[in-house]
Amino acid sequence: MSSVFGKPRAGSGQQSAPLEVNLAILGRRGVGKSALTVKFLTRRFISEYDPNLEDTYSSEETVDHQLVHLRVMDTADLDTPRNCERYLNWAHAFLVVYSVDSRQSFEGSSSYLELLALHEKETQRSYPALLLGNKLDMAQYRQVTQAEGMALAGRFGCLFFEVSACLDFEHVQHVFHEAVREARREMEKNSLARHLFISEERALHHQAPLTARHGLASCTFNTLSTASLKEMPTVAQAKLVTVKSSRAQSKRKAPTLTLLKGFKIF
Numbered sequence: 001m002s003s004v005f006g007k008p009r010a011g012s013g014q015q016s017a018p019l020e021v022n023l024a025i026l027g028r029r030g031v032g033k034s035a036l037t038v039k040f041l042t043r044r045f046i047s048e049y050d051p052n053l054e055d056t057y058s059s060e061e062t063v064d065h066q067l068v069h070l071r072v073m074d075t076a077d078l079d080t081p082r083n084c085e086r087y088l089n090w091a092h093a094f095l096v097v098y099s100v101d102s103r104q105s106f107e108g109s110s111s112y113l114e115l116l117a118l119h120e121k122e123t124q125r126s127y128p129a130l131l132l133g134n135k136l137d138m139a140q141y142r143q144v145t146q147a148e149g150m151a152l153a154g155r156f157g158c159l160f161f162e163v164s165a166c167l168d169f170e171h172v173q174h175v176f177h178e179a180v181r182e183a184r185r186e187m188e189k190n191s192l193a194r195h196l197f198i199s200e201e202r203a204l205h206h207q208a209p210l211t212a213r214h215g216l217a218s219c220t221f222n223t224l225s226t227a228s229l230k231e232m233p234t235v236a237q238a239k240l241v242t243v244k245s246s247r248a249q250s251k252r253k254a255p256t257l258t259l260l261k262g263f264k265i266f
């Protein structure tokens with residue numbers, strides 16, 4: 001991580017405005033969404049938490065030498081996707097999590113991927129999703145094989161990883177950074193399409209007589225405008241919380257650090 005909980009390192013030399021990426025973590029209850037989020041933000045594993053709260057955290061990251069302002073929404077749906085607009089209209093990319101020791105959670109992840117596919121169809125945009133099989137440290141109790149995870153990811157055209165929130169931080173960080181890369185690729189594609197659309201429109205204004213606008217050029221215009229001119233999602237309903245640094249908390253000299261959402265970190 002390039003920062004200690006939201007504060008960029010001094011002397012990083014990065015001048016340009018950071019890329020803004022919103023990432024939503026989806027999945028059935030208990031699959032480890034909060035554990036993965038907190039592992040990524042703090043390098044630590046959660047031991048206690050409140051499963052009913054939903055929060056959005058903010059972190060400054062450096063991904064491939066680029067400064068990224070990453071917001072992570074740790075969602076708290078009950079058993080199935082509900083009121084999904086709050087994250088569908090907000091996120092640039094999604095992490096869909098199941099637990100390798102729970103077939104039920106794997107089936108749940110499939111419903112989330114279907115929901116995202118439907119959202120893509122309705123909005124005519126692509127939203128990168130990564131499928132994560134969490135709790136790899138519990139592999140001896142596996143109910144879902146790696147091959148099944150890969151097959152599901154393949155069906156929905158997304159990247160697939162098996163991880164553990166209680167094992168190495170680097171692996172978890174790699175997954176979050178991959179999500180940023182996927183989101184960035186999609187943004188670049190959209191921005192290129194917008195560029196093409198503007199050029200196309202200028203060409204039409206300057207060169208084409210009115211009657212010609214009903215020909216091939218207007219077809220291109222329609223296709224590109226649907227794909228690229230929809231506004232980027234705004235940070236609307238999400239509650240934005242920045243995780244506080246342990247240094248800020250250390251003044252209290254408490255033996256444990258209590259984070260937002262009731263996380264207790266030892």
Ligand SMILES: Nc1nc2c(ncn2[C@@H]2O[C@H](COP(=O)(O)OP(=O)(O)OP(=O)(O)O)[C@@H](O)[C@H]2O)c(=O)[nH]1
Nearest residue numbers: 029030031032033034035049051076135164165166
């Ligand atoms: N062994 C193991 N336990 C994990 C892992 N990740 C999470 N857990 C445990 O699984 C339980 C659920 O973890 P959470 O992170 O709260 O799961 P969640 O998906 O956020 O659950 P909700 O908040 O109910 O939606 C907790 O007891 C965690 O300690 C993991 O990688 N390995």
